Amino acid sequence: xxxxxxxxxxxxxxxxxxxxxxxxxxxxxxxxxxxxxxxxxxxxxxxxxxxxxxxxxxxxxxxxxxxxxxxxxxxxxxxxxxxxxxxxxxxxxxxxxxxxxxxxxxxxxxxxxxxxxxxxxxxxxxxxxxxxxxxxxxxxxxxxxxxxxxxxxxxx
Amino acid sequence: xxxxxxxxxxxxxxxxxxxxxxxxxxxxxxxxxxxxxxxxxxxxxxxxxxxxxxxxxxxxxxxxxxxxxxxxxxxxxxxxxxxxxxxxxxxxxxxxxxxxxxxxxxxxxxxxxxxxxxxxxxxxxxxxxxxxxxxxxxxxxxxxxxxxxxxxxxxxxxxxxxxxxxxxxxxxxxxxxxxx
Numbered sequence: 457x458x459x460x461x462x463x464x465x466x467x468x469x470x471x472x473x474x475x476x477x478x479x480x481x482x483x484x485x486x487x488x489x490x491x492x493x494x495x496x497x498x499x500x501x502x503x504x505x506x507x508x509x510x511x512x513x514x515x516x517x518x519x520x521x522x523x524x525x526x527x528x529x530x531x532x533x534x535x536x537x538x539x540x541x542x543x544x545x546x547x548x549x550x551x552x553x554x555x556x557x558x559x560x561x562x563x564x565x566x567x568x569x570x571x572x573x574x575x576x577x578x579x580x581x582x583x584x585x586x587x588x589x590x591x592x593x594x595x596x597x598x599x600x601x602x603x604x605x606x607x608x609x610x611x612x
Numbered sequence: 613x614x615x616x617x618x619x620x621x622x623x624x625x626x627x628x629x630x631x632x633x634x635x636x637x638x639x640x641x642x643x644x645x646x647x648x649x650x651x652x653x654x655x656x657x658x659x660x661x662x663x664x665x666x667x668x669x670x671x672x673x674x675x676x677x678x679x680x681x682x683x684x685x686x687x688x689x690x691x692x693x694x695x696x697x698x699x700x701x702x703x704x705x706x707x708x709x710x711x712x713x714x715x716x717x718x719x720x721x722x723x724x725x726x727x728x729x730x731x732x733x734x735x736x737x738x739x740x741x742x743x744x745x746x747x748x749x750x751x752x753x754x755x756x757x758x759x760x761x762x763x764x765x766x767x768x769x770x771x772x773x774x775x776x777x778x779x780x781x782x783x784x785x786x787x788x789x790x791x792x
Contacts, residue, residue, distance in 0.1 A: 458670070458674060458697050458698060459627055459628055459631065459698060459699070459700060460627065461667065461670055461698060462631055462663075462667070462698050462699070463627075463630060463631045463634060465663040465666065465667055466631065466634055466635060466638065466663070467634065468663075469638075469659040469662055469663055470634070470638050470641075472659075472662070473638075473641075473642075473655070473659060474641070477645055489641070493634075493637045493638070493641060496633075496637050497630070497633045497634050497637050500633055501629060501630055501633055504629055529627055529630065530627075530630060
């Protein structure tokens with residue numbers, strides 16, 4: 457079964473739609489819209505995904521869960537590298553991020569990368585929010601198709 | 613490892629849910645953007661079409677199913693191979709027209725509508741209309757002009773979801789689509 461294919465195509469259409477309908481709006485609005493869609497999906501997805509899980513030990517344990525199980529679920533691979541400063545910043549590196557593999561590897565489409573990363577950022581934020589962690593997620597691409605997601609925990 | 617196993621439920625199932633939830637978010641966004649059911653239907657079909665014209669390539673590469681001799685073969689491949697591969701269901705092919713150019717796909721459980729209830733006042737919304745677009749787009753790429761539409765929808769209180777496909781003609785010249 458190749459059920460990841462429809463999701464990938466759907467995501468492409470989603471990005472295209474959001475950008476087509478808002479010609480006058482700033483690019484930022486589109487990114488925000490996609491992010492909030494991702495947030496909503498992440499929120500409900502993790503709820504169903506973790507319903508038979510054992511309790512998480514700590515924050516790092518949750519991050520590992522995101523890197524392994526969650527990533528595997530959504531992108532059929534694991535995060536390649538997880539780093540943290542132990543003060544609430546985590547960097548997840550994916551050397552071959554699925555949504556970027558369809559784009560050219562050169563620098564030509566670098567500008568197009570952010571719109572394909574907004575939804576995934578939202579997914580992570582939604583998932584972590586559901587697990588009880590408030591955070592800000594940003595993404596960064598230096599060489600396609602590798603991508604870094606930075607998670608900054610918001611403590612109150 | 614044991615812990616890992618305990619943690620992950622059924623990834624296959626949840627992956628399907630990822631698609632369902634994302635689709636739901638998309639439809640909700642469209643409802644916000646257009647506020648008119650017919651317009652949303654149209655938009656969904658258009659997006660489906662865009663997916664269809666590209667997914668057919670993926671399908672042919674994966675399925676390796678050979679040529680279809682007639683429309684009945686096409687129907688079988690759609691239900692038993694394509695739907696099975698991408699959505700994990702096998703719709704029943706039935707209600708053939710006497711001429712053999714029209715049939716229905718009966719979906720007993722439609723994964724797209726897993727967590728969905730239509731709110732009041734959206735009787736003309738075809739929630740899963742993207743499927744029509746995908747089928748139309750994909751078939752067009754293999755030189756078949758087919759009319760696809762929803763006849764019954766479980767969401768609207770019908771017993772079953774029924775998609776009707778009507779063969780119109782064979783496209784002779786494959787003019788690149790979308791070049792307008």
